[in-house]
Amino acid sequence: MRNVNRFGYELFSDPILNKGTAFTEAERDAFALHGLLPPHIATLDQQVERRMTAFRNLQDDLARYIFLRGLQDINETLYYALLTRHLEEMLPIVYTPTVGLGCQRFSHIYRRPRGLYLSLPYRDQIAKILSQPRFDDVQTIVVTDGERILGLGDLGAGGMGIPIGKLALYTAAGGIDPSRTLPITLDVGTDNQALRDDPLYIGWRHERVRGAEYEEFVEAFVSAVEARWPHVLLQWEDFAGPNASRFLDRYRDRLCTFNDDIQGTAAVVCGTLLSALSAARQDLRDQTVVMVGSGGAGSGIAGLLVKAMVEAGIPEEEARRRFYLTGSRGLLVEGSNRLQPYQVPFAQPRSRVADWTVENREAIGLEEVIRHARPTMLIGVSGQAGLFSEAVVREMAKHVDRPVIFPLSNPTSQSEAVPADLMAWTGGRAVIGTGSPFAPVSVGGVQKRVDQVNNAYIFPGLGLGIVTAKARRVTDTLFLTAARTLAEMSPSRLDPNAPLLPPVSALREVSAKIALAVALQAHREGLAPDFDVDNAERLIAEAIWEPQYKTYHRAA
Ligand SMILES: NC(=O)C1=CN([C@@H]2O[C@H](COP(=O)(O)OP(=O)(O)OC[C@H]3O[C@@H](n4cnc5c(N)ncnc54)[C@H](OP(=O)(O)O)[C@@H]3O)[C@@H](O)[C@H]2O)C=CC1
Ligand SMILES: CC(=O)C(=O)O
Ligand SMILES: [Mg+2]
Numbered sequence: 001m002r003n004v005n006r007f008g009y010e011l012f013s014d015p016i017l018n019k020g021t022a023f024t025e026a027e028r029d030a031f032a033l034h035g036l037l038p039p040h041i042a043t044l045d046q047q048v049e050r051r052m053t054a055f056r057n058l059q060d061d062l063a064r065y066i067f068l069r070g071l072q073d074i075n076e077t078l079y080y081a082l083l084t085r086h087l088e089e090m091l092p093i094v095y096t097p098t099v100g101l102g103c104q105r106f107s108h109i110y111r112r113p114r115g116l117y118l119s120l121p122y123r124d125q126i127a128k129i130l131s132q133p134r135f136d137d138v139q140t141i142v143v144t145d146g147e148r149i150l151g152l153g154d155l156g157a158g159g160m161g162i163p164i165g166k167l168a169l170y171t172a173a174g175g176i177d178p179s180r181t182l183p184i185t186l187d188v189g190t191d192n193q194a195l196r197d198d199p200l201y202i203g204w205r206h207e208r209v210r211g212a213e214y215e216e217f218v219e220a221f222v223s224a225v226e227a228r229w230p231h232v233l234l235q236w237e238d239f240a241g242p243n244a245s246r247f248l249d250r251y252r253d254r255l256c257t258f259n260d261d262i263q264g265t266a267a268v269v270c271g272t273l274l275s276a277l278s279a280a281r282q283d284l285r286d287q288t289v290v291m292v293g294s295g296g297a298g299s300g301i302a303g304l305l306v307k308a309m310v311e312a313g314i315p316e317e318e319a320r321r322r323f324y325l326t327g328s329r330g331l332l333v334e335g336s337n338r339l340q341p342y343q344v345p346f347a348q349p350r351s352r353v354a355d356w357t358v359e360n361r362e363a364i365g366l367e368e369v370i371r372h373a374r375p376t377m378l379i380g381v382s383g384q385a386g387l388f389s390e391a392v393v394r395e396m397a398k399h400v401d402r403p404v405i406f407p408l409s410n411p412t413s414q415s416e417a418v419p420a421d422l423m424a425w426t427g428g429r430a431v432i433g434t435g436s437p438f439a440p441v442s443v444g445g446v447q448k449r450v451d452q453v454n455n456a457y458i459f460p461g462l463g464l465g466i467v468t469a470k471a472r473r474v475t476d477t478l479f480l481t482a483a484r485t486l487a488e489m490s491p492s493r494l495d496p497n498a499p500l501l502p503p504v505s506a507l508r509e510v511s512a513k514i515a516l517a518v519a520l521q522a523h524r525e526g527l528a529p530d531f532d533v534d535n536a537e538r539l540i541a542e543a544i545w546e547p548q549y550k551t552y553h554r555a556a
Pocket of ligand 2: 096261
């Protein structure tokens with residue numbers, strides 16, 4: 001039941017309240033809706049059926065993306081009913097890969113306002129913009145500055161598609177009430193000249209502002225968020241590596257905040273690897289990892305895996321030496337003046353790799369790294385398509401029985417390799433995980449599902465756990481808890497040949513379990529002292545928002 005004081009078109013125009021043809025007879029009486037709607041009163045099931053038919057009749061994925069975004073802006077209950085009932089079919093549209101195309105075309109497909117655009121020229125108005133009464137109950141924010149959208153680079157204000165998509169998953173997979181979520185874009189210009197030249201570009205037409213002015217703007221944003229919603233969960237998304245890492249360091253002890261590309265990605269990779277090792281009866285302590293890409297995601301994954309190794313009994317320094325991180329100029333080596341602070345702990349001592357260089361070349365390329373390091377795991381977070389070449393993969397497969405190969409870059413077009421090639425080049429021995437969805441691959445005539453190793457397995461559940469427990473901070477231990485909970489749900493626990501991750505269709509169950517584990521861990525760490533652990537399961541279940549229509553009554 002809900003008290004409502006909007007009438008006629010005013011009621012239709014609020015996507016949170018709108019029910020379309022499902023307004024009941026009594027509601028049509030109470031809110032002056034007769035005649036504005038056709039007489040048949042539909043059920044939510046009938047509305048879902050009608051929209052699914054229309055959705056499936058569309059010609060391409062961009063049209064499906066536009067269709068779903070349109071529905072989200074008209075009727076959120078129906079939108080989420082569609083998503084939750086057809087997660088596997090909808091995820092590749094509202095999320096990677098199609099959301100990438102949606103961001104690239106954002107200015108051309110723009111229809112209605114959603115979320116907040118905080119443009120640098122209006123920096124003095126941030127607090128006023130946030131003060132809109134509509135946002136009084138905001139609980140979860142996803143913010144981007146649009147500089148590193150998936151592996152597609154700087155998409156300026158078009159990056160807004162990412163916070164919108166991530167928050168759609170917070171609700172569809174995590175059960176967070178959509179009326180309490182807020183996507184935000186910090187519009188600080190763009191270095192994407194094609195966008196600035198596009199007359200339809202919706203953002204601030206200016207080169208990307210950097211340095212002190214940018215830092216002050218981000219600080220003004222964070223301060224305004226803190227003042228407006230002291231307990232909000234703030235997720236940083238798709239910032240370029242150095243900014244992502246700096247803001248995480250700067251703010252993680254100041255408010256309830258995390259960076260999904262650094263920490264969420266690390267947790268899903270860690271959880272999936274733990275499953276792979278347990279299926280193969282191997283030990284984390286025996287692994288050597290080559291990480292292709294050492295930005296936010298690469299350094300985050302390496303950092304969490306080191307933490308997991310240390311917890312498994314390896315001294316930290318020794319654990320770090322098992323990681324070989326590469327960037328656009330090859331292997332990260334100590335003393336290079338190009339190293340970011342977060343890369344320094346993973347740079348290899350020069351003496352260790354002195355004879356790895358190929359004649360006449362300064363940088364140590366991926367093939368040489370593979371040849372000398374003999375990794376058991378190869379992870380791609382470079383945003384560069386095709387880096388896992390046949391030569392690289394064949395070299396790796398020479399030294400290991402079941403090479404674990406995760407080309408994780410998104411969207412599909414940026415993946416470091418495609419699963420069918422990896423299987424062919426390793427004679428079917430590879431253990432594969434990709435960032436975006438891929439069709440099953442044939443192994444010895446049997447079709448095998450490709451695990452989608454994406455932070456979507458982590459952040460919706462982690463977020464639900466945090467907001468339900470009212471945790472004050474987000475620590476690395478919470479991510480390790482989420483990773484281990486995910487590993488416990490691996491189908492490969494029962495059958496070593498089964499997939500490593502539960503199917504995408506099970507994301508709601510996965511998220512509820514992660515939420516429970518994270519909430520309990522937050523309480524154990526003293527981050528959520530008021531969480532009632534005796535009723536934890538019930539509290540998580542009750543916190544889950546379901547896409548169902550409530551009955552409306554006229555507010556007195
Ligand atoms: N599956 C998932 O859940 C996730 C996937 N990702 C994907 O990972 C990718 C990177 O994200 P993120 O780390 O945040 O981005 P960053 O921009 O922070 O880092 C990109 C890294 O890739 C490196 N790189 C670029 N070209 C090459 C190359 N030819 N060889 C080796 N390394 C190269 C860059 O090196 P340099 O600094 O030298 O240019 C940099 O270290 C994106 O495509 C993103 O979609 C990210 C998060 C989650
Ligand atoms: C999945 C994700 O967060 C990314 O590709 O950036
Ligand atoms: Mg991201």
